[in-house]
Amino acid sequence: MAVRNLRQTVTIPGSPHDVFEALADPEQHAQFSGASASMDRVPGGRFEHYDGSLSGYVLELVPDKRIVLAWRSSGWPEGHFSICQFRFRKVKGGTRLEFEQFGIPSSDYKDISDGWRQYYWAPLKQFLGE
Numbered sequence: 767m768a769v770r771n772l773r774q775t776v777t778i779p780g781s782p783h784d785v786f787e788a789l790a791d792p793e794q795h796a797q798f799s800g801a802s803a804s805m806d807r808v809p810g811g812r813f814e815h816y817d818g819s820l821s822g823y824v825l826e827l828v829p830d831k832r833i834v835l836a837w838r839s840s841g842w843p844e845g846h847f848s849i850c851q852f853r854f855r856k857v858k859g860g861t862r863l864e865f866e867q868f869g870i871p872s873s874d875y876k877d878i879s880d881g882w883r884q885y886y887w888a889p890l891k892q893f894l895g896e
Contacts, residue, residue: 767843768872772879774865776887780894782830782854785861788890789852790833798893799885816885822847830854839878842871860894863887 778785788794795803795815805813811824819840826834831854836847848869855862870878 767846769848769869770872770875772865772867772870772875772882774879774882774887776863776865776891777857777860778863778887778890778894779860782856782861784894785854785863785890786830786833788893790827794893798889800889825849837867839874842874846871 780788788798790805790807792803792805795805799816801816802818803813803815805811805815805824807824807827809824809826812821813824813835814821820837821840822835822837824834825836826832833850833852835850837850838847846869848867851866853864855864865882867878867882
């Protein structure tokens with residue numbers, strides 16, 4: 767299967783702590799996304815977002831600095847995971863979120879790229895006060 771990598775950078779209002787918690791805390795994730803979320807916040811812990819359509823494992827959590835996930839969409843071939851990395855840095859106006867995702871099936875690249883903007887960055891900005 768051919769795969770592609772994605773990089774996106776966005777500034778989110780709020781501190782790195784606020785952005786980290788909105789993404790890592792299941793209650794806050796559910797609030798900004800409007801869908802159920804769960805995350806066992808330890809390396810090797812499972813997560814499910816958007817009513818289970820996105821799932822995987824926590825690889826690394828460094829509070830207020832970085833989240834790394836083995837992430838998959840429910841429509842992907844069984845056993846295929848991509849690696850998502852979220853990095854947080856304080857900047858004027860909030861937090862610079864630098865996002866990378868490695869191993870996206872090429873056929874899903876455009877939908878995944880658009881999906882991060884539509885289902886994560888836009889509602890996260892609204893949730894945290896833009």
